[in-house]
Amino acid sequence: MFIKTGIIVALLTVQLTSAFSQNRVPVIRENIPLDSIRLSDPCILADERTSMYYMTGTGGMLWKSKDLKNWTGPFSVAKTDPESWMGKNPMIWAAELHPYKGKYYYFATFTNRAVKIDTVGENVIERRASHILVSDKPEGPYVPMKDPTYLPADKPTLDGTFWVDKDGKPYMVYCYEWLQNLNGTMEKIALKPDLSGSIGEGKLLFRASDSPWSREKSTGGPNKVTDGPYLFRTGTGRLGMIWTSWIDDVYTQGAVYSKSGTLDGPWIHDKEPITPPNYGHGMLFRTLTGKWLMSVHSHRNSNGRYIRNPHLFEVDFSGDKLIIGKPYIP
Template sequence: MDGENPMIWAAELHHYKGRYYYFATFTNRDVKIDTVRGNVIERRTSHVLVSDKPDGPYAPMKDPVYLPADKPTLDGTFWVGKDGKPYMVYCHEWLQNWNGTIEKIELKPDLSGSVGEGKLLFLASDSPWSKERREDGSIVPNKVTDGPYVFRTQTGKLGMLWTSWIYNVYAQGVAYSESGTLDGPWVQEAEPITPPDFGHGMLFRTFEGKLLMAIHSHKCVNGRYIRIPHLFEVDDAGDKIVVVKSF
Protein backbone atom coordinates (compact mmCIF):
# COMPACT_ATOMS: atom_id res chain seq x y z
CA MET A 1 0.00 0.00 0.00
CA ASP A 2 2.59 2.56 1.05
CA GLY A 3 5.99 1.69 -0.49
CA GLU A 4 9.37 2.54 1.01
CA ASN A 5 8.95 6.31 1.39
CA PRO A 6 5.22 6.84 1.86
CA MET A 7 3.23 9.97 2.50
CA ILE A 8 0.37 9.50 4.98
CA TRP A 9 -2.15 12.33 5.23
CA ALA A 10 -5.52 13.42 6.54
CA ALA A 11 -6.10 11.17 9.54
CA GLU A 12 -9.70 10.85 10.73
CA LEU A 13 -10.89 8.59 13.56
CA HIS A 14 -14.52 7.44 13.61
CA HIS A 15 -16.26 5.33 16.27
CA TYR A 16 -18.74 2.90 14.67
CA LYS A 17 -20.51 -0.13 16.13
CA GLY A 18 -18.06 -0.51 19.01
CA ARG A 19 -14.84 -0.24 17.01
CA TYR A 20 -12.55 2.61 15.91
CA TYR A 21 -11.83 3.28 12.24
CA TYR A 22 -8.89 5.25 10.94
CA PHE A 23 -9.55 6.86 7.55
CA ALA A 24 -6.30 8.06 5.97
CA THR A 25 -4.69 8.92 2.63
CA PHE A 26 -1.69 6.84 1.60
CA THR A 27 0.68 7.73 -1.25
CA ASN A 28 3.01 5.06 -2.64
CA ARG A 29 5.69 7.11 -4.37
CA ASP A 30 7.20 3.99 -5.94
CA VAL A 31 4.13 3.37 -8.10
CA LYS A 32 3.19 5.68 -11.00
CA ILE A 33 -0.39 5.36 -12.26
CA ASP A 34 -0.74 8.08 -14.88
CA THR A 35 0.84 11.07 -16.61
CA VAL A 36 -1.39 14.10 -17.23
CA ARG A 37 -0.15 17.32 -18.87
CA GLY A 38 3.43 16.22 -18.28
CA ASN A 39 2.86 15.55 -14.58
CA VAL A 40 3.56 12.01 -13.33
CA ILE A 41 0.86 10.92 -10.86
CA GLU A 42 1.80 8.65 -7.98
CA ARG A 43 -0.42 5.95 -6.48
CA ARG A 44 -2.60 7.73 -3.90
CA THR A 45 -5.72 6.43 -2.20
CA SER A 46 -8.05 6.69 0.76
CA HIS A 47 -8.00 3.59 2.96
CA VAL A 48 -9.50 2.41 6.26
CA LEU A 49 -7.77 0.77 9.23
CA VAL A 50 -9.44 -0.61 12.37
CA SER A 51 -8.78 -0.98 16.09
CA ASP A 52 -10.70 -1.97 19.21
CA LYS A 53 -9.20 1.01 21.06
CA PRO A 54 -9.05 4.69 20.05
CA ASP A 55 -5.29 4.82 20.59
CA GLY A 56 -4.68 1.71 18.48
CA PRO A 57 -2.83 -0.17 17.25
CA TYR A 58 -4.66 0.12 13.91
CA ALA A 59 -4.50 -2.62 11.29
CA PRO A 60 -5.74 -2.99 7.69
CA MET A 61 -8.91 -4.97 7.14
CA LYS A 62 -9.83 -7.59 4.54
CA ASP A 63 -9.89 -5.69 1.24
CA PRO A 64 -6.60 -4.20 0.04
CA VAL A 65 -8.33 -1.67 -2.25
CA TYR A 66 -11.35 0.55 -1.53
CA LEU A 67 -11.09 2.75 -4.62
CA PRO A 68 -9.75 2.15 -8.17
CA ALA A 69 -5.96 1.82 -8.28
CA ASP A 70 -5.73 3.95 -11.45
CA LYS A 71 -7.50 6.89 -9.78
CA PRO A 72 -5.72 9.25 -7.31
CA THR A 73 -8.08 9.75 -4.37
CA LEU A 74 -7.63 11.45 -1.03
CA ASP A 75 -9.18 12.78 2.17
CA GLY A 76 -11.74 10.03 2.73
CA THR A 77 -14.30 10.71 5.47
CA PHE A 78 -17.16 8.66 6.93
CA TRP A 79 -20.92 9.05 6.86
CA VAL A 80 -23.91 6.84 7.63
CA GLY A 81 -26.89 7.65 5.41
CA LYS A 82 -30.57 7.78 6.30
CA ASP A 83 -30.77 4.29 4.79
CA GLY A 84 -28.40 3.06 7.50
CA LYS A 85 -25.68 2.26 4.98
CA PRO A 86 -22.10 3.41 5.63
CA TYR A 87 -20.28 5.49 3.02
CA MET A 88 -16.86 6.93 2.33
CA VAL A 89 -16.88 10.47 0.95
CA TYR A 90 -13.62 11.38 -0.78
CA CYS A 91 -11.91 13.53 -3.42
CA HIS A 92 -10.82 12.44 -6.89
CA GLU A 93 -7.71 14.55 -7.25
CA TRP A 94 -7.54 17.42 -9.74
CA LEU A 95 -4.07 16.35 -10.89
CA GLN A 96 -5.74 13.68 -13.02
CA ASN A 97 -9.17 15.08 -13.95
CA TRP A 98 -8.18 18.80 -13.91
CA ASN A 99 -11.48 19.56 -12.13
CA GLY A 100 -11.42 17.92 -8.71
CA THR A 101 -14.50 16.12 -7.46
CA ILE A 102 -16.21 15.10 -4.25
CA GLU A 103 -17.58 11.57 -4.56
CA LYS A 104 -19.13 8.85 -2.41
CA ILE A 105 -18.85 5.07 -2.33
CA GLU A 106 -20.84 2.61 -0.24
CA LEU A 107 -18.87 0.59 2.31
CA LYS A 108 -19.46 -2.96 3.49
CA PRO A 109 -21.40 -3.18 6.78
CA ASP A 110 -18.17 -3.75 8.76
CA LEU A 111 -16.29 -1.12 6.68
CA SER A 112 -13.84 -3.82 5.51
CA GLY A 113 -14.19 -2.85 1.85
CA SER A 114 -16.32 -0.95 -0.64
CA VAL A 115 -19.46 -1.89 -2.56
CA GLY A 116 -19.98 -1.03 -6.24
CA GLU A 117 -18.55 2.12 -7.79
CA GLY A 118 -18.12 5.70 -6.67
CA LYS A 119 -20.70 8.36 -7.51
CA LEU A 120 -20.02 12.03 -8.26
CA LEU A 121 -21.54 14.49 -5.77
CA PHE A 122 -20.10 17.77 -7.08
CA LEU A 123 -17.15 19.35 -8.90
CA ALA A 124 -14.58 21.92 -7.84
CA SER A 125 -15.93 24.19 -10.57
CA ASP A 126 -19.36 24.24 -8.85
CA SER A 127 -17.91 26.58 -6.24
CA PRO A 128 -18.77 30.31 -6.52
CA TRP A 129 -16.07 31.30 -4.00
CA SER A 130 -12.92 29.46 -5.08
CA LYS A 131 -10.81 31.22 -7.72
CA GLU A 132 -7.66 30.90 -9.75
CA ARG A 133 -6.10 33.07 -12.43
CA ARG A 134 -5.19 31.48 -15.75
CA GLU A 135 -2.09 32.40 -17.74
CA ASP A 136 -4.24 34.57 -20.03
CA GLY A 137 -5.39 36.59 -16.98
CA SER A 138 -8.93 35.21 -16.87
CA ILE A 139 -10.38 34.21 -13.50
CA VAL A 140 -12.04 30.80 -13.15
CA PRO A 141 -13.07 28.50 -10.26
CA ASN A 142 -10.13 26.76 -8.62
CA LYS A 143 -9.76 23.10 -9.63
CA VAL A 144 -8.84 21.72 -6.17
CA THR A 145 -11.19 19.72 -3.93
CA ASP A 146 -9.86 18.87 -0.49
CA GLY A 147 -10.96 17.74 2.96
CA PRO A 148 -14.70 16.90 2.79
CA TYR A 149 -16.50 16.52 6.10
CA VAL A 150 -20.24 15.72 6.32
CA PHE A 151 -22.47 16.95 9.16
CA ARG A 152 -26.11 17.48 10.06
CA THR A 153 -27.42 20.59 11.83
CA GLN A 154 -29.82 20.43 14.75
CA THR A 155 -32.70 21.12 12.33
CA GLY A 156 -31.70 18.08 10.26
CA LYS A 157 -30.06 19.93 7.34
CA LEU A 158 -27.25 17.92 5.73
CA GLY A 159 -24.11 19.90 5.01
CA MET A 160 -20.54 19.35 3.88
CA LEU A 161 -17.38 21.29 4.62
CA TRP A 162 -14.74 21.18 1.89
CA THR A 163 -11.63 23.13 1.01
CA SER A 164 -10.05 24.73 -2.06
CA TRP A 165 -8.11 27.93 -2.79
CA ILE A 166 -8.81 31.58 -3.53
CA TYR A 167 -5.78 32.38 -5.68
CA ASN A 168 -2.88 31.46 -3.35
CA VAL A 169 -4.92 31.44 -0.11
CA TYR A 170 -6.28 28.21 1.42
CA ALA A 171 -10.05 28.53 1.91
CA GLN A 172 -12.95 26.44 3.23
CA GLY A 173 -16.51 26.52 1.97
CA VAL A 174 -19.69 24.66 2.77
CA ALA A 175 -22.46 23.09 0.70
CA TYR A 176 -25.93 21.87 1.70
CA SER A 177 -27.92 18.97 0.26
CA GLU A 178 -31.40 19.81 -0.95
CA SER A 179 -32.54 16.18 -0.54
CA GLY A 180 -31.02 15.70 2.90
CA THR A 181 -28.95 12.79 1.54
CA LEU A 182 -25.48 12.43 0.06
CA ASP A 183 -27.05 12.30 -3.41
CA GLY A 184 -27.84 16.02 -3.21
CA PRO A 185 -28.18 18.10 -5.25
CA TRP A 186 -25.52 20.06 -3.37
CA VAL A 187 -25.94 23.84 -3.27
CA GLN A 188 -22.75 25.78 -2.61
CA GLU A 189 -22.70 28.76 -0.27
CA ALA A 190 -21.52 31.95 -1.97
CA GLU A 191 -18.70 32.77 0.47
CA PRO A 192 -16.19 30.76 2.53
CA ILE A 193 -17.33 29.64 5.98
CA THR A 194 -14.03 30.36 7.78
CA PRO A 195 -11.43 33.16 7.66
CA PRO A 196 -8.69 33.10 4.99
CA ASP A 197 -5.90 30.54 5.23
CA PHE A 198 -7.90 27.94 7.18
CA GLY A 199 -9.12 24.64 5.74
CA HIS A 200 -9.72 20.91 6.06
CA GLY A 201 -12.13 21.29 8.97
CA MET A 202 -14.03 18.74 11.04
CA LEU A 203 -16.74 19.26 13.66
CA PHE A 204 -16.91 17.68 17.11
CA ARG A 205 -18.80 18.25 20.32
CA THR A 206 -16.95 18.62 23.62
CA PHE A 207 -17.95 16.67 26.73
CA GLU A 208 -19.70 19.88 27.87
CA GLY A 209 -21.76 19.97 24.64
CA LYS A 210 -19.99 22.83 22.85
CA LEU A 211 -19.65 22.39 19.08
CA LEU A 212 -16.13 23.09 17.81
CA MET A 213 -14.46 23.02 14.41
CA ALA A 214 -10.94 21.58 14.27
CA ILE A 215 -9.10 23.07 11.31
CA HIS A 216 -5.60 24.04 10.20
CA SER A 217 -3.70 26.88 8.64
CA HIS A 218 -0.14 26.40 7.39
CA LYS A 219 3.19 28.07 6.81
CA CYS A 220 6.53 27.20 5.24
CA VAL A 221 9.49 26.90 7.61
CA ASN A 222 12.89 26.25 6.01
CA GLY A 223 11.17 24.75 2.99
CA ARG A 224 8.91 22.50 5.06
CA TYR A 225 5.12 22.76 4.88
CA ILE A 226 3.92 23.03 8.51
CA ARG A 227 0.25 22.65 9.44
CA ILE A 228 -0.97 24.67 12.42
CA PRO A 229 -4.09 23.39 14.26
CA HIS A 230 -6.84 25.76 15.35
CA LEU A 231 -10.33 25.62 16.88
CA PHE A 232 -13.43 27.69 16.12
CA GLU A 233 -16.69 27.72 18.07
CA VAL A 234 -19.66 26.84 15.82
CA ASP A 235 -23.43 27.28 16.13
CA ASP A 236 -25.50 24.59 14.36
CA ALA A 237 -28.93 25.49 15.80
CA GLY A 238 -30.35 26.57 12.42
CA ASP A 239 -30.39 25.19 8.88
CA LYS A 240 -26.83 26.44 8.32
CA ILE A 241 -23.80 26.39 10.58
CA VAL A 242 -22.31 29.69 11.71
CA VAL A 243 -18.70 30.11 12.82
CA VAL A 244 -19.06 32.18 15.98
CA LYS A 245 -15.52 32.95 17.11
CA SER A 246 -12.00 31.62 17.52
CA PHE A 247 -11.83 29.24 20.48
Protein backbone atom coordinates (compact mmCIF):
# COMPACT_ATOMS: atom_id res chain seq x y z
CA MET A 1 0.00 0.00 0.00
CA PHE A 2 2.67 2.46 1.01
CA ILE A 3 4.71 2.09 -2.18
CA LYS A 4 1.62 2.44 -4.37
CA THR A 5 0.32 5.53 -2.63
CA GLY A 6 3.81 6.99 -2.68
CA ILE A 7 3.80 6.57 -6.45
CA ILE A 8 0.47 8.43 -6.64
CA VAL A 9 1.91 11.27 -4.56
CA ALA A 10 5.00 11.41 -6.77
CA LEU A 11 2.93 11.51 -9.97
CA LEU A 12 0.77 14.31 -8.66
CA THR A 13 3.83 16.26 -7.61
CA VAL A 14 5.52 15.91 -11.01
CA GLN A 15 2.36 16.80 -12.93
CA LEU A 16 1.22 19.74 -10.82
CA THR A 17 4.30 21.38 -9.30
CA SER A 18 3.98 24.43 -11.52
CA ALA A 19 0.32 24.80 -10.56
CA PHE A 20 1.18 24.75 -6.85
CA SER A 21 3.61 27.65 -7.13
CA GLN A 22 2.49 31.05 -5.89
CA ASN A 23 5.21 32.78 -7.92
CA ARG A 24 4.01 31.90 -11.39
CA VAL A 25 2.32 34.85 -13.12
CA PRO A 26 -1.35 33.97 -13.68
CA VAL A 27 -3.21 34.81 -16.86
CA ILE A 28 -6.53 36.31 -15.77
CA ARG A 29 -9.56 34.87 -17.58
CA GLU A 30 -13.22 35.88 -17.37
CA ASN A 31 -16.58 34.07 -17.60
CA ILE A 32 -15.10 30.62 -17.00
CA PRO A 33 -17.67 27.91 -16.11
CA LEU A 34 -17.01 26.22 -12.78
CA ASP A 35 -16.49 22.72 -14.18
CA SER A 36 -13.99 24.07 -16.75
CA ILE A 37 -11.60 25.19 -14.01
CA ARG A 38 -8.75 22.82 -13.14
CA LEU A 39 -8.58 22.97 -9.35
CA SER A 40 -8.05 20.55 -6.47
CA ASP A 41 -9.59 20.98 -3.01
CA PRO A 42 -11.98 23.83 -3.93
CA CYS A 43 -13.12 25.99 -1.03
CA ILE A 44 -15.79 28.66 -1.62
CA LEU A 45 -16.44 31.66 0.60
CA ALA A 46 -19.81 33.39 0.13
CA ASP A 47 -18.98 36.89 1.35
CA GLU A 48 -21.97 39.04 2.29
CA ARG A 49 -19.86 42.21 2.61
CA THR A 50 -18.97 42.20 -1.06
CA SER A 51 -21.87 40.07 -2.41
CA MET A 52 -19.24 37.91 -4.06
CA TYR A 53 -18.08 34.29 -4.07
CA TYR A 54 -14.36 33.63 -3.62
CA MET A 55 -12.92 30.22 -4.46
CA THR A 56 -9.46 28.98 -3.61
CA GLY A 57 -7.78 25.60 -3.25
CA THR A 58 -4.51 23.98 -4.21
CA GLY A 59 -2.09 26.34 -5.97
CA GLY A 60 -2.51 29.49 -3.89
CA MET A 61 -4.75 31.22 -6.42
CA LEU A 62 -8.19 32.83 -6.08
CA TRP A 63 -11.26 32.91 -8.34
CA LYS A 64 -14.21 35.33 -8.06
CA SER A 65 -17.85 35.01 -9.10
CA LYS A 66 -21.15 36.82 -8.53
CA ASP A 67 -23.34 33.83 -9.34
CA LEU A 68 -21.28 30.58 -8.90
CA LYS A 69 -21.72 30.01 -12.64
CA ASN A 70 -19.09 32.23 -14.29
CA TRP A 71 -15.72 32.84 -12.67
CA THR A 72 -12.85 35.31 -13.10
CA GLY A 73 -9.27 34.46 -12.18
CA PRO A 74 -6.91 33.12 -11.13
CA PHE A 75 -5.46 35.82 -8.86
CA SER A 76 -2.31 35.34 -6.78
CA VAL A 77 -3.22 36.16 -3.16
CA ALA A 78 -0.77 34.37 -0.81
CA LYS A 79 2.26 36.50 0.11
CA THR A 80 4.62 34.34 2.16
CA ASP A 81 7.95 35.35 3.70
CA PRO A 82 10.88 33.99 1.63
CA GLU A 83 13.05 34.06 4.76
CA SER A 84 10.66 31.80 6.67
CA TRP A 85 10.73 28.00 6.83
CA MET A 86 8.59 27.95 3.66
CA GLY A 87 11.44 29.19 1.49
CA LYS A 88 11.25 31.33 -1.63
CA ASN A 89 8.68 29.39 -3.61
CA PRO A 90 6.57 27.02 -1.49
CA MET A 91 4.03 24.66 -2.94
CA ILE A 92 0.54 25.51 -1.66
CA TRP A 93 -2.14 22.89 -1.09
CA ALA A 94 -5.78 22.93 0.00
CA ALA A 95 -6.15 26.62 0.84
CA GLU A 96 -9.32 27.65 2.69
CA LEU A 97 -10.81 31.08 3.45
CA HIS A 98 -12.43 31.71 6.85
CA PRO A 99 -13.90 35.03 8.07
CA TYR A 100 -13.39 35.53 11.81
CA LYS A 101 -13.79 38.58 14.03
CA GLY A 102 -13.65 41.11 11.18
CA LYS A 103 -10.71 39.62 9.31
CA TYR A 104 -10.19 36.89 6.71
CA TYR A 105 -7.89 33.95 7.35
CA TYR A 106 -6.14 31.76 4.80
CA PHE A 107 -5.59 28.21 6.08
CA ALA A 108 -3.26 26.29 3.76
CA THR A 109 -0.54 23.65 3.51
CA PHE A 110 2.89 24.96 2.52
CA THR A 111 5.73 22.71 1.31
CA ASN A 112 9.40 23.65 1.08
CA ARG A 113 10.79 21.00 -1.27
CA ALA A 114 14.38 22.07 -0.59
CA VAL A 115 14.18 20.87 3.02
CA LYS A 116 13.98 17.15 3.85
CA ILE A 117 12.89 16.27 7.36
CA ASP A 118 12.80 12.46 7.27
CA THR A 119 13.03 9.31 5.19
CA VAL A 120 10.61 6.46 5.88
CA GLY A 121 11.09 3.43 3.67
CA GLU A 122 11.30 4.74 0.11
CA ASN A 123 9.54 8.00 0.96
CA VAL A 124 11.68 11.12 1.36
CA ILE A 125 9.58 13.52 3.41
CA GLU A 126 9.78 17.24 2.67
CA ARG A 127 9.17 20.12 5.07
CA ARG A 128 5.40 20.54 4.94
CA ALA A 129 2.94 22.05 7.39
CA SER A 130 -0.43 23.71 7.79
CA HIS A 131 -0.18 27.45 8.42
CA ILE A 132 -2.43 30.53 8.58
CA LEU A 133 -2.20 33.88 6.76
CA VAL A 134 -4.43 36.92 7.29
CA SER A 135 -6.03 39.79 5.33
CA ASP A 136 -8.51 42.60 5.89
CA LYS A 137 -10.23 41.75 2.60
CA PRO A 138 -11.49 38.46 1.15
CA GLU A 139 -9.50 38.99 -2.06
CA GLY A 140 -6.27 39.42 -0.07
CA PRO A 141 -3.40 39.75 -0.15
CA TYR A 142 -2.93 37.25 2.67
CA VAL A 143 0.24 37.71 4.73
CA PRO A 144 1.94 35.94 7.67
CA MET A 145 1.19 36.76 11.30
CA LYS A 146 3.35 36.60 14.45
CA ASP A 147 4.33 32.98 14.94
CA PRO A 148 6.74 31.44 12.42
CA THR A 149 5.27 27.94 12.88
CA TYR A 150 1.97 26.44 14.05
CA LEU A 151 2.91 22.75 14.05
CA PRO A 152 6.11 20.75 14.78
CA ALA A 153 8.87 21.16 12.20
CA ASP A 154 9.70 17.44 12.26
CA LYS A 155 6.20 16.28 11.33
CA PRO A 156 4.53 16.58 7.89
CA THR A 157 1.04 18.02 8.39
CA LEU A 158 -1.56 19.10 5.87
CA ASP A 159 -5.12 20.23 5.11
CA GLY A 160 -5.60 22.45 8.15
CA THR A 161 -9.17 23.72 8.64
CA PHE A 162 -10.87 25.99 11.19
CA TRP A 163 -13.35 25.33 13.97
CA VAL A 164 -14.61 27.14 17.05
CA ASP A 165 -15.62 24.48 19.56
CA LYS A 166 -18.26 24.55 22.29
CA ASP A 167 -15.73 26.10 24.66
CA GLY A 168 -15.70 29.19 22.42
CA LYS A 169 -12.03 28.69 21.60
CA PRO A 170 -10.59 28.50 18.06
CA TYR A 171 -8.83 25.36 16.82
CA MET A 172 -7.06 24.08 13.75
CA VAL A 173 -7.98 20.53 12.70
CA TYR A 174 -5.38 18.94 10.42
CA CYS A 175 -3.92 15.68 9.13
CA TYR A 176 -0.63 14.23 10.34
CA GLU A 177 0.56 12.58 7.14
CA TRP A 178 0.72 8.82 6.75
CA LEU A 179 4.04 9.05 4.86
CA GLN A 180 5.77 9.40 8.23
CA ASN A 181 3.49 7.76 10.79
CA LEU A 182 2.29 5.00 8.39
CA ASN A 183 -1.31 5.42 9.59
CA GLY A 184 -2.53 8.95 8.94
CA THR A 185 -4.24 10.73 11.81
CA MET A 186 -6.74 13.52 12.27
CA GLU A 187 -5.65 15.94 15.00
CA LYS A 188 -6.53 19.27 16.58
CA ILE A 189 -4.44 22.08 18.04
CA ALA A 190 -5.64 25.14 19.96
CA LEU A 191 -5.09 28.56 18.40
CA LYS A 192 -4.44 31.96 19.93
CA PRO A 193 -7.54 34.22 20.09
CA ASP A 194 -6.40 36.17 16.99
CA LEU A 195 -5.24 32.96 15.22
CA SER A 196 -1.68 34.35 15.08
CA GLY A 197 -0.18 31.16 16.47
CA SER A 198 -0.92 27.84 18.15
CA ILE A 199 -1.14 26.91 21.83
CA GLY A 200 0.26 23.68 23.27
CA GLU A 201 0.51 20.45 21.33
CA GLY A 202 -1.71 18.61 18.88
CA LYS A 203 -4.20 16.01 20.10
CA LEU A 204 -5.31 12.85 18.29
CA LEU A 205 -8.95 12.71 17.13
CA PHE A 206 -8.89 9.48 15.09
CA ARG A 207 -6.70 7.36 12.80
CA ALA A 208 -7.27 6.50 9.14
CA SER A 209 -7.50 2.82 10.03
CA ASP A 210 -10.51 3.55 12.27
CA SER A 211 -12.65 4.02 9.16
CA PRO A 212 -14.91 1.06 8.25
CA TRP A 213 -15.23 2.09 4.60
CA SER A 214 -11.70 2.94 3.42
CA ARG A 215 -9.78 0.03 1.93
CA GLU A 216 -6.39 -0.70 0.39
CA LYS A 217 -6.52 -2.84 -2.74
CA SER A 218 -3.24 -4.68 -2.24
CA THR A 219 -3.96 -5.80 1.32
CA GLY A 220 -7.73 -5.65 1.69
CA GLY A 221 -7.18 -3.80 4.95
CA PRO A 222 -8.03 -0.19 5.80
CA ASN A 223 -6.37 2.59 3.85
CA LYS A 224 -3.87 4.71 5.77
CA VAL A 225 -4.57 8.13 4.21
CA THR A 226 -6.35 10.98 6.00
CA ASP A 227 -7.20 13.98 3.82
CA GLY A 228 -9.43 17.05 3.64
CA PRO A 229 -11.22 17.51 6.99
CA TYR A 230 -14.10 19.97 7.18
CA LEU A 231 -16.38 20.42 10.19
CA PHE A 232 -20.07 21.22 10.53
CA ARG A 233 -22.88 21.06 13.07
CA THR A 234 -26.23 19.48 12.20
CA GLY A 235 -29.64 20.90 12.94
CA THR A 236 -29.80 18.75 16.06
CA GLY A 237 -26.46 20.13 17.30
CA ARG A 238 -24.42 17.09 16.35
CA LEU A 239 -20.78 17.80 15.43
CA GLY A 240 -19.71 16.17 12.19
CA MET A 241 -16.68 16.08 9.92
CA ILE A 242 -16.29 15.16 6.27
CA TRP A 243 -12.91 13.74 5.27
CA THR A 244 -11.39 11.82 2.36
CA SER A 245 -9.42 8.62 1.83
CA TRP A 246 -9.41 5.80 -0.75
CA ILE A 247 -11.32 2.62 -1.57
CA ASP A 248 -8.93 0.57 -3.70
CA ASP A 249 -8.05 3.05 -6.50
CA VAL A 250 -11.07 5.28 -5.91
CA TYR A 251 -10.81 8.68 -4.21
CA THR A 252 -13.65 8.64 -1.68
CA GLN A 253 -15.24 10.89 0.97
CA GLY A 254 -16.92 9.83 4.19
CA ALA A 255 -18.37 11.37 7.34
CA VAL A 256 -17.64 10.95 11.05
CA TYR A 257 -19.54 12.29 14.06
CA SER A 258 -18.51 13.25 17.58
CA LYS A 259 -20.41 11.45 20.33
CA SER A 260 -19.66 14.26 22.80
CA GLY A 261 -20.49 17.07 20.37
CA THR A 262 -16.97 18.47 20.74
CA LEU A 263 -13.66 17.95 18.98
CA ASP A 264 -12.60 15.57 21.73
CA GLY A 265 -15.02 12.93 20.44
CA PRO A 266 -15.09 9.98 20.55
CA TRP A 267 -15.60 9.98 16.79
CA ILE A 268 -18.04 7.49 15.25
CA HIS A 269 -17.61 6.78 11.53
CA ASP A 270 -20.38 6.27 9.00
CA LYS A 271 -20.21 2.74 7.61
CA GLU A 272 -20.47 3.86 3.98
CA PRO A 273 -19.06 6.81 1.95
CA ILE A 274 -21.30 9.82 1.44
CA THR A 275 -20.38 11.02 -2.07
CA PRO A 276 -20.20 9.28 -5.46
CA PRO A 277 -16.94 7.49 -6.38
CA ASN A 278 -14.00 9.70 -7.36
CA TYR A 279 -15.22 12.81 -5.57
CA GLY A 280 -13.49 14.13 -2.47
CA HIS A 281 -11.95 16.87 -0.33
CA GLY A 282 -15.23 18.66 0.17
CA MET A 283 -16.39 21.65 2.20
CA LEU A 284 -19.77 23.19 3.02
CA PHE A 285 -20.98 26.74 2.43
CA ARG A 286 -24.23 28.68 2.37
CA THR A 287 -24.94 30.65 -0.78
CA LEU A 288 -25.77 34.34 -0.74
CA THR A 289 -29.42 33.31 -1.17
CA GLY A 290 -29.32 30.94 1.82
CA LYS A 291 -28.90 27.51 0.19
CA TRP A 292 -26.38 25.04 1.62
CA LEU A 293 -24.01 23.39 -0.86
CA MET A 294 -20.97 21.16 -0.85
CA SER A 295 -17.96 22.14 -2.94
CA VAL A 296 -15.89 19.12 -3.92
CA HIS A 297 -13.52 18.08 -6.69
CA SER A 298 -13.84 15.18 -9.10
CA HIS A 299 -10.81 12.95 -9.56
CA ARG A 300 -10.08 11.03 -12.76
CA ASN A 301 -7.10 9.54 -14.52
CA SER A 302 -6.69 10.57 -18.16
CA ASN A 303 -3.79 8.80 -19.89
CA GLY A 304 -1.77 8.79 -16.70
CA ARG A 305 -2.60 12.37 -15.74
CA TYR A 306 -4.85 13.19 -12.80
CA ILE A 307 -7.60 15.66 -13.74
CA ARG A 308 -9.44 17.46 -10.94
CA ASN A 309 -12.35 19.89 -11.40
CA PRO A 310 -14.62 21.58 -8.84
CA HIS A 311 -18.28 20.56 -8.56
CA LEU A 312 -21.23 21.46 -6.33
CA PHE A 313 -23.75 19.18 -4.62
CA GLU A 314 -26.92 20.03 -2.73
CA VAL A 315 -26.78 19.03 0.94
CA ASP A 316 -29.17 18.72 3.86
CA PHE A 317 -27.95 18.55 7.45
CA SER A 318 -31.00 20.05 9.11
CA GLY A 319 -31.61 16.72 10.85
CA ASP A 320 -29.18 14.43 12.67
CA LYS A 321 -26.67 13.81 9.85
CA LEU A 322 -25.36 15.13 6.56
CA ILE A 323 -27.22 13.94 3.47
CA ILE A 324 -25.77 14.57 0.01
CA GLY A 325 -28.31 15.42 -2.67
CA LYS A 326 -28.15 15.90 -6.42
CA PRO A 327 -25.44 17.85 -8.28
CA TYR A 328 -26.11 21.58 -8.19
CA ILE A 329 -25.91 23.42 -11.51
CA PRO A 330 -25.66 27.22 -11.04
